[in-house]
């Protein structure tokens with residue numbers, strides 16, 4: 119079984135700080151990491167490979183430093199890595215991202231499953247997975263907690279708020295996985311050593327059989343008009359007197375008075 | 380000279396740090412409580428291939444550099460737990476078996492040390508001696524295809540955990556006082572092999588240091604490591620390897636102490652301002668940082684010389700002389716910065732201070748190493 123895993127490189131939010139004056143993110147010098155949720159996608163693919171054999175290929179679109187993310191995925195044990203880097207891809211929104219990824223998947227051709235993270239910690243739209251499935255016209259099974267493959271069918275347990283659904287689809291299909299789906303493995307030391315011996319396939323816009331005007335900023339229907347931090351309305355702190363029970367009762371009354379509960 | 384780590388090494392450091400966060404820190408408190416680590420700890424190390432790091436792949440190892448081992452030791456040191464020790468003991472013992480063992484010995488003993496099914500020990504110390512090999516009294520007397528071993532070893536790390544140990548014993552047939560120590564690989568579940576309860580130490584809870592008693596234990600002659608009578612040379616090699624690994628661990632410990640001190644000075648207010656603003660405190664932090672860095676690069680240098688197959692007995696002794704007391708002082712300064720909280724068990728810093736104290740004694744004492752490094756200069 120051949121699996122493609124789409125991974126995105128994102129800034130490490132643990133290291134991000136805010137400019138206190140402008141309120142915007144200070145991105146300079148922030149280390150980049152694999153989108154944490156995409157490590158769940160890699161782990162899911164590796165576990166399926168352990169059960170059913172086959173090959174796992176990671177695919178990522180981004181600037182030249184996405185090589186680090188791809189090497190890390192190779193370190194975790196994936197077989198192959200493909201990097202989509204081209205100045206034409208710059209400024210892609212989720213549509214243009216899915217378009218380019220879709221063309222790359224078509225070029226790979228041989229695959230049974232595509233696994234994506236549910237969402238990226240920076241963009242957080244959770245759109246790329248579903249849009250990619252639409253672009254390729256294959257079934258999408260989103261928010262997976264568990265994945266099972268039997269007789270060219272894939273089944274997932276889908277997390278939907280307070281309840282779960284069991285979904286099934288023929289393959290090829292696309293799955294997006296939840297953070298709770300698994301515990302991504304620590305890259306083993308021997309695989310890390312091998313990761314640097316492997317070649318990463320590099321494709322640019324010319325390698326993909328697409329329409330130029332659909333790539334990057336040009337191909338992005340969403341336009342970013344303004345980035346701003348909403349003004350925080352400072353609340354007033356009110357201390358409630360009395361014993362725990364009495365204070366809790368007063369607290370509930372106050373919340374009720376505001377129609378919160 | 381290049382002070383940058385290779386991308387592979389950087390990724391290994393990241394993986395080791397990941398491993399510590401996921402597998403070590405969650406069990407840190409329970410190890411102290413139980414004075415023991417979970418039985419499957421070694422298997423966890425094996426799963427991320429942190430065992431047999433310097434052993435070639437054909438024997439089940441990873442085949443990487445000693446520098447990479449030191450980088451991993453440093454990450455483990457940062458956790459302020461004992462967990463580095465079973466892992467380092469397996470690595471240094473496996474390296475020594477690979478270096479000195481016959482083909483048959485390598486094939487028999489290296490795979491279980493690399494796959495985590497066997498805990499390694501290396502045993503030299505006895506109740507009456509820790510620094511003098513001529514005073515060893517545990518004896519191995521040949522009998523047919525076996526040796527019969529009698530005697531006792533003291534403070535043997537992991538001596539109570541199933542697996543194999545390299546035991547340095549007096550060879551009953553060899554009369555030359557200078558060449559009668561033989562290195563024997565002993566199965567720790569052999570009949571007649573018993574152990575005491577673990578020693579309780581001021582730090583390093585869970586080290587599982589025990590006394591080992593041999594009563595007519597039969598060990599096949601094929602388990603001799605290297606040649607009979609050559610044990611002392613093998614021991615010196617292993618101790619030199621262990622000294623570098625210990626220094627790597629100490630650097631991590633020192634870094635952890637420094638990190639905790641920096642964090643504390645930013646949080647603690649003195650006269651309405653964080654302590655971090657006080658020049659006297661900044662000087663202490665600057666001092667600590669430069670010390671940790673100096674220790675780090677001295678340790679890396681020793682590991683690189685080991686990798687280049689250069690003589691590393693003296694450079695590893697330098698680590699005992701410089702790194703050990705320097706990091707001990709760094710942990711003391713970090714404790715001092717924490718005030719009374721530093722002395723309390725609320726904070727981790729007192730634990731680092733207590734752990735650091737082991738390093739002047741374990742894997743040969745600092746004084747002995749001064750003799751090694753000093754005498755080499757006037758020889």
Ligand SMILES: Cc1cc2nc3c(=O)[nH]c(=O)nc-3n(C[C@H](O)[C@H](O)[C@H](O)COP(=O)(O)OP(=O)(O)OC[C@H]3O[C@@H](n4cnc5c(N)ncnc54)[C@H](O)[C@@H]3O)c2cc1C
Nearest residue numbers: 124179211212234235237238241242243244245246340342
């Ligand atoms: C300054 C700035 C401006 C932006 N402007 C816009 C804009 O105007 N319009 C707009 O729509 N977006 C905009 N974006 C968002 C950006 O285009 C998205 O980050 C990107 O398209 C992916 O969407 P996402 O982060 O929401 O990913 P999600 O849809 O949340 O990601 C889901 C999954 O898709 C996969 N995936 C996502 N990206 C990639 C990739 N590059 N390579 C491989 N797999 C991937 C991963 O598996 C991931 O887990 C902007 C971002 C920034 C930082």
Ligand SMILES: Cc1cc2nc3c(=O)[nH]c(=O)nc-3n(C[C@H](O)[C@H](O)[C@H](O)COP(=O)(O)OP(=O)(O)OC[C@H]3O[C@@H](n4cnc5c(N)ncnc54)[C@H](O)[C@@H]3O)c2cc1C
Nearest residue numbers: 501502503504508509510534535536740741742743744746
């Ligand atoms: C936590 C822990 C784990 C240990 N694990 C192991 C293990 O796995 N295997 C093992 O074999 N041993 C182990 N040991 C024992 C350790 O290696 C010895 O304690 C160490 O070698 C010192 O020996 P000693 O305690 O007998 O001290 P001694 O040899 O009695 O020395 C006492 C003092 O005299 C000084 N001294 C001795 N000789 C000289 C000299 N020539 N010149 C100047 N000063 C000298 C020493 O520096 C020391 O200060 C462990 C000990 C501890 C505490």
